[in-house]
Amino acid sequence: MTASYPPLRDIPPEEPPLVRTTPLPNPLRDVRDRRLPRVPGPCALVVFGVTGDLARKKLIPAVYDLANRGLLPPGFAMVGFARRDWGDGDFAELARKAAQDGSRTGFRDDVWARLSDTIRFVPGAFDDDQAFDTLAQTLISMEETHGIQGNAAFYLSIPPAMFPVVLKQMQRTRMADNSQRGGWRRVVVEKPFGHDLQSGMDLNRLVDEVFTAKDVFRIDHYLGKETVQNLLALRFANTMFEPVWNGNFVDSVQITMAEDVGIGSRAGFYDTAGAARDVLQNHVLQLLALTAMEEPVAFDAEAIRTEKTKVLGAIELPAELEHYAVRGQYDQGWLGGQRVVSYVDEENVPKTSTTETYAAVRLNVETRRWAGVPFYLRTGKRLPRRVTEIAVVFKKAPHLPFAKTDTEELGHNQLVVRVQPDEGITLRFGSKVPGSSMEVRDVSMDFLYGEAFTESSPEAYERLLLDVLIGDATLFPRNEEVELSWKVIDPLEEFWAGSKPARYRAGEWGPREADEMLARDGRVWRRP
Ligand code: BG6
Numbered sequence: 001m002t003a004s005y006p007p008l009r010d011i012p013p014e015e016p017p018l019v020r021t022t023p024l025p026n027p028l029r030d031v032r033d034r035r036l037p038r039v040p041g042p043c044a045l046v047v048f049g050v051t052g053d054l055a056r057k058k059l060i061p062a063v064y065d066l067a068n069r070g071l072l073p074p075g076f077a078m079v080g081f082a083r084r085d086w087g088d089g090d091f092a093e094l095a096r097k098a099a100q101d102g103s104r105t106g107f108r109d110d111v112w113a114r115l116s117d118t119i120r121f122v123p124g125a126f127d128d129d130q131a132f133d134t135l136a137q138t139l140i141s142m143e144e145t146h147g148i149q150g151n152a153a154f155y156l157s158i159p160p161a162m163f164p165v166v167l168k169q170m171q172r173t174r175m176a177d178n179s180q181r182g183g184w185r186r187v188v189v190e191k192p193f194g195h196d197l198q199s200g201m202d203l204n205r206l207v208d209e210v211f212t213a214k215d216v217f218r219i220d221h222y223l224g225k226e227t228v229q230n231l232l233a234l235r236f237a238n239t240m241f242e243p244v245w246n247g248n249f250v251d252s253v254q255i256t257m258a259e260d261v262g263i264g265s266r267a268g269f270y271d272t273a274g275a276a277r278d279v280l281q282n283h284v285l286q287l288l289a290l291t292a293m294e295e296p297v298a299f300d301a302e303a304i305r306t307e308k309t310k311v312l313g314a315i316e317l318p319a320e321l322e323h324y325a326v327r328g329q330y331d332q333g334w335l336g337g338q339r340v341v342s343y344v345d346e347e348n349v350p351k352t353s354t355t356e357t358y359a360a361v362r363l364n365v366e367t368r369r370w371a372g373v374p375f376y377l378r379t380g381k382r383l384p385r386r387v388t389e390i391a392v393v394f395k396k397a398p399h400l401p402f403a404k405t406d407t408e409e410l411g412h413n414q415l416v417v418r419v420q421p422d423e424g425i426t427l428r429f430g431s432k433v434p435g436s437s438m439e440v441r442d443v444s445m446d447f448l449y450g451e452a453f454t455e456s457s458p459e460a461y462e463r464l465l466l467d468v469l470i471g472d473a474t475l476f477p478r479n480e481e482v483e484l485s486w487k488v489i490d491p492l493e494e495f496w497a498g499s500k501p502a503r504y505r506a507g508e509w510g511p512r513e514a515d516e517m518l519a520r521d522g523r524v525w526r527r528p
Contacts, residue, residue: 038071038466038470039070039071039072039073040071040072040073040466040469040470040471041073041075041149041151042073042074042075042076042146042147042148042149042151043073043075043076043077043148043149043151043152043153043183043184043469044076044077044078044079044139044142044146044148044151044152044153045063045076045077045078045079045152045153045155045465045469046079046081046135046139046152046153046154046155047059047060047078047079047080047081047155047157048081048082048126048154048155048156048157048158048162048166049081049082049156049157049158049159049162050080050081050082050091050094050121050157051082051084051094052157052158054157054190055080055098055157056094056097056098056101056102057098057102058102058221058459058461059155059157059461059465060094060095060098060099060102061098061099061101061102061103061104061459061461062459062461062462062465063078063099063115063465064095064098064099064102064103064107064111064112064115065103065104065105065458065459065462066462066465066466067111067114067115068103068105068106068108068111069105071466072115073469074147075146075147075148075149076118076146076148077118077119077120077142077146077148078095078115078118078119078120079119079120079121079122079135079138079139079142080094080095080119080120080121080122081121081122081123081124081131081135082121082123083123083124083125083126084123085123086121086123087121088119088120088121090121091119091120091121092116092119092121095116095119096112096116099112099115104456104458104459104462118146120138120142122134122135122138126158126162126165126166126169127165127169129169129172132169132170132172132173132175133173135173135175136173136174136175139152139175139181140181143181148183149182149183150178150180150181150182150183150184151183151184151185152175152183152184152185152186153185153186153187153188153217153468153469154170154175154176154185154186154187154188155188155190155468156187156188156189156190157190159269160192160194160203163189163203163206163207164206167187167206167207167209167210168210170187170210171209171210176210176211184215184471185211185215186211186215186216186217186468186471187207187210187211187215187216187217188217188218188219188468189203189207189216189217189218189219190219191218191219191220191282192269192273192277192278192281192282193218193281193282193482194482194486195272195273195277196486196489196490196493197483197486197487197490200482200483200486201483204479204482204483208479213478213479214473216479217464217467217468217473217476218476218477218478218479218482219464219476220282220283220286220476220477221283221460221461221464222282222283222286222287222388222419222460223286223460223464223475223476223477224459224460224461224462224463224464224475225419225420225457225460226423226449226457226458226463227417227418227419227420227423227424227449227457228286228287228290228419229475230417230425231287231290231291231390231417232290232299232304234417234425235295236295236296241415242295244394245369245392246369246370246373247369247370247371247372247373249394249395250370250373250392250393250394250395251373251393251394251395251396251412251523252373252374252375252376252393252521252523253288253291253292253373253374253375253376253390253391253392253393254375254376254377254378254390254391254393254525254526255284255287255288255291255375255376255377255378255389255390255391256378256379256387256388256389256391256525256526256528257279257283257284257287257378257379257388258378258379258380258383258384258385258386258387258388258509258528259379259380259381259382259383259386260335260336260381260382260383260384260385260386261381261382261386262330262340262341262343262346262357262381262382262506263343263346263349263357263381265347265348267346267347267348267349268348270355271348271349271350271353271355272355273355274327274355274356274357274359275327275356275357275358275359275379275380275381276327276356276359276489276492276493276496277489277493279359279379280359280361280377280379280489281485281486281488281489282477282482282485283379284377284379285312285315285377285485285488286308286477286481287388287390287419288311288315288363288365288375288377289307289308289311289312289481290308291390291392292311292365292367292369292370292375293307293308293310293311294307294310294369295307299474300474301472301473301474301476304474305473305474305477305478305481308477308481309478309480309481309484310367311365311367312480312481312484312485312488313484314365314366314367314370315363315364315365315366315484315488316363316364316365316366317361317363317488317491317492318362318363318364321491321492321495322495323517323520324361324362324517325359325360325361325362325492325495325496326358326359326360326361326502326510326511326513326514326517327356327358327359327360327496327501327502328356328357328358328359328380328501328502328503328504328510328511328513328514329342329343329344329353329354329355329356329357329358329501329502329503329504330342330343330357330358330380330381330382330503330504330505330506331343331503331504331505331506332345332505332506333382333505333506333507333508334506334507335382335384335506335507340382340506340507342506343355343357343382354499354500354501355501356496356501357380357381357382357501358378358379358380358381358383358501358504358510358511358514359377359378359379359380359492360376360377360378360379360510360514360517361376361377361378361492362374362375362376362377362517362521363375363377363488374521376517376518376523376525378510378514378525380504380510382506382507383507383508383509383510384507384508384509385528386420386421387418387420387421387528388418388419388420389416389417389418389419389526389528390416390417390419391414391415391416391417391526392414392415392416392417393412393413393414393523394412394413394414394415395412396412402438402440403438406437406438406439406440407430407439407440409439409440409441409442410430410440410441410442411428411430411442412428413427413428413429413430414426414427414428414526415427415428416428416526422448422450423448423449423450423457424446424447424448424449424450424452425446425447426444426445426446426447427444427445427446428442428443428444428445429442429443429445430442430443431443463475464476502514509525509527
């Protein structure tokens with residue numbers, strides 16, 4: 001008997017993809033490929049700031065991995081732009097090293113050989129008119145040489161202060177204008193999306209002057225993580241979670257984004273930002289929005305962004321910020337068996353810095369679904385381990401027909417979405433302890449991505465770059481989301497301005513004040 005497959009939703013390109021990989025010895029592969037032939041059309045990817053950390057560690061490896069998976073189109077070109085006295089070969093060399101060091105799918109010479117043929121480099125500073133004229137010309141000539149058909153995505157992997165000058169150059173040379181050459185023109189903007197509401201709005205206005213809103217892709221790489229997308233599958237593809245996903249059953253929600261690393265060599269940026277601007281404003285609030293939003297009417301950009309926007313607009317900070325907003329800075333301590341220095345002793349951090357490396361806050365989402373349910377958010381560096389999770393903590397059963405002594409070790413039911421590492425979901429509930437008494441104790445049931453599926457998860461940047469080239473904005477926040485998120489963060493920053501952060505020892509779960517914040521509400525932080 002032959003299996004029948006659902007009809008193709010996308011039309012595969014007529015020509016073979018840029019690089020074909022050897023089929024995996026997986027009997028399901030054909031089925032998957034028929035369902036998801038998401039290959040973009042011909043296009044160029046222009047990366048500004050190609051010598052920077054992000055480009056080397058994430059973007060170039062992601063482009064290589066897409067090539068290795070056969071997901072780049074035949075008419076593809078990658079153009080690097082940076083202030084270096086380089087030719088195409090020098091950039092290709094940097095890209096090769098970046099791909100070798102960072103590839104997820106394994107480096108292969110044949111894949112590289114084909115990809116490196118598509119690489120071009122345009123040297124120049126951002127205020128150099130001639131360099132931008134050359135870039136515009138390069139894109140035009142690539143229609144002939146590479147068959148990019150006038151399509152181009154511009155990735156701004158550059159310091160935010162440089163955005164205005166680069167955008168103006170694109171406007172001047174009409175590179176952003178697709179009426180010139182046909183095809184599409186898109187721009188990818190990396191966070192930080194401003195420093196506060198005002199600068200976020202200024203940035204949005206600037207980008208919107210040069211590109212049409214539908215062509216602007218703001219990257220929040222957390223939305224590219226499989227587990228974050230799985231939150232939507234968990235909630236909206238199943239029947240058993242949604243009925244209890246509200247204030248009638250949920251006691252509280254805890255969202256944790258913890259890192260064991262310090263600030264590395266990013267003092268210049270980090271010391272002017274701090275944990276709230278760097279992570280709460282974007283990654284953590286996006287996780288909250290996906291956790292709290294209503295079901296979208298369709299799984300597309302418009303519907304999902306609309307629902308997230310409603311949640312972000314319904315967030316309220318508590319009146320008593322002195323009790324429900326805590327920021328901290330790490331002191332020296334021990335992590336992974338090594339002594340680590342305090343934040344103010346990190347390279348290039350001023351000794352008097354009061355920037356927070358930890359932030360925790362209690363928020364409310366003022367909707368019928370979530371009225372009265374506190375959302376506790378926390379993020380920090382130099383915490384004991386790298387872990388991101390969303391824990392939905394349920395109310396206790398209103399009545400327990402067991403002896404009190406038998407339920408002493410029964411806690412709240414919890415559903416924990418483990419974003420990273422150990423990607424998966426844990427359900428915690430009470431279970432009878434074997435034996436003659438009716439003792440009930442908490443147990444955990446785990447779903448682990450690594451065990452349930454044979455295919456490994458694409459890197460967030462791999463997924464998001466592919467979406468940009470395809471033109472699918474579902475996983476990219478739109479400008480209202482950015483502005484609403486600043487409306488949550490600005491009052492916190494104002495409240496903290498001029499005060500000193502609480503201290504915590506590197507390797508501990510944040511300052512004592514953060515524990516007190518939950519204790520005030522009769523709760524405790526989860527130990528992830
Ligand atoms: C970035 C922040 O957006 O996310 C960094 O600027 C942080 O400070 C990083 O370290 C964490 O990303 P991930 O994917 O490693 O959890």
